[in-house]
Amino acid sequence: MEAVSPYVVAEPVLDQIVEQYRDRPGMLLSTLEAVQEANPLKFLPVETLVQVSRKLSVPMTQVYSVATFYSFFNLKPQGRHAIVVCRGTACHTKGSRELLNSVGHILGFGCEPDEMEQGYTTSDNEFTIKTVACFGQCAQAPVIAVDGVIHSNVNAQKLIKILKKVKSS
Ligand code: FES
Numbered sequence: 001m002e003a004v005s006p007y008v009v010a011e012p013v014l015d016q017i018v019e020q021y022r023d024r025p026g027m028l029l030s031t032l033e034a035v036q037e038a039n040p041l042k043f044l045p046v047e048t049l050v051q052v053s054r055k056l057s058v059p060m061t062q063v064y065s066v067a068t069f070y071s072f073f074n075l076k077p078q079g080r081h082a083i084v085v086c087r088g089t090a091c092h093t094k095g096s097r098e099l100l101n102s103v104g105h106i107l108g109f110g111c112e113p114d115e116m117e118q119g120y121t122t123s124d125n126e127f128t129i130k131t132v133a134c135f136g137q138c139a140q141a142p143v144i145a146v147d148g149v150i151h152s153n154v155n156a157q158k159l160i161k162i163l164k165k166v167k168s169s
Pocket residue numbers: 086087088089090091092133134135136137138139141142143
């Protein structure tokens with residue numbers, strides 16, 4: 001018998017979520033959102049996508065299209081803390097590339113800056129760092145988000161303070 005990944009949402013939980021959104025507007029989107037939230041590593045493993053497809057009777061191609069279209073869906077395990085650095089033009093001009101590199105140095109990621117640009121999760125699943133094209137707060141550039149909280153006008157000193165707080169939580 002094939003082993004079930006420990007990171008797949010348990011079937012009773014999945015069933016409950018599916019029934020909660022069945023036949024409602026935006027059924028697929030809401031279901032995937034809730035299932036991802038229920039996953040301890042905040043992602044949608046392929047096994048989960050298959051289950052959602054089967055339980056909602058929605059073609060797998062459609063489920064996969066939705067899961068890959070929206071940037072808030074993750075197909076890979078995410079860290080306990082999420083750090084998002086804006087790499088839009090305004091933030092780039094105000095030094096967001098240096099901020100990105102500094103996050104890697106301060107937290108000791110030991111990866112290349114380009115890996116962080118693409119999205120990087122530490123092997124202990126403590127941190128995920130990724131980039132975004134614009135937070136829509138260009139006047140306050142550079143902008144980062146840590147665990148969903150936006151920080152604007154971030155400089156080196158402010159970054160150290162923010163990350164110190166995250167590391168201790
Ligand atoms: S470019 Fe960073 S908030 Fe717009």
